[in-house]
Amino acid sequence: MVRQMLVERRGGRSRLAVLGAVAVLALAPALASCSDDNGGKTGGTASSSPPVTAPTDPVAAKAQITKNWTAFFDPKTPVAEKVKLLENGEQMRPVLGAFAGDKNAAMTSAKVTGIEFTSATGANVTYDLLVGGSPALPGSKGTSILQNGTWKVSVKTLCGLVELSGVTVQGC
Template sequence: MVLGSDLRRGNGRGVATAAVLFLAAALTACSDESGGGETDPPIPSVEQSTSAEPSPTAPADVAAAEREVRENWEKFFDPAVAQKDKTAVLENGDRMTQVLDSFSGDQRGRQVKAVVEKVEFTSPADANVTYSLTLEGATALPGASGTAVEQDGTWKVSVKTLCALVQLSGNESPGPGC
């Protein structure tokens, strides 16, 4: 699927371009001086666990865990949320501040949000998350894959997910922690 291919909302090409520019500009602080070479950035995808049947070791309260994953995921990708609150819902957030600062630092980022479409638990502390990034309400990055982890009693966006988004910008070395 092509970024911003949801043309039903109108101005899909402009939205996709803005989203790509936002991600690239927001991550410039972590750029690799040696250059990239990729022409078409891939949709961020984190290796997900596969299981033919639901895990018998899913969280005790699946509905509550799913609700927390959705809330924290959307909080993490909400540009109106303070950096310290984002750090609290990012796996190892206290060690990921440089990458998070770069990811969240662009003014255009104030228009990008995430919509969680699906949460599938693979263990009591791990979940696969399917989500889309929107820009001004239009889908800019549909059907992206990520993971959530339960850490210190809280469901958080995984470092693997953040690093995959950072690498989407073509950055070979996104910073400490990735």
């Protein structure tokens, strides 16, 4: 009797696992079609036109990304200005403030060496992180985000550098 109950119970769990897997497989295409690939914007169409992989004026966008990254990593740029150059800058103000007085941060700058657009509002940025003018992390990779009409250093990039430093900062 106990053995029969165990077999039924195992059988019930197996059926439940199979049903759960079938449900996930059946719902996956529906969930994927509902995903937010539009950056939260509505009005996307199901046309066969290719996705936008660059801003309307890539030359101007590259110039702004280069200018903003250079300013963001310039130790002479005030925190208030850096807030404007960082994705979700106001929320990240405490992180920026923590670095404002750091002697290593005061010697750090960046030189953008390459930009590749991933969408109309996103770009991969290759840059050299310089300390005292000398490359400390050449060929570093980061991302830039178009937010409120301005190309900004992504929070992901800043937090990646924070993580590399071995420091734990609230907000990253």
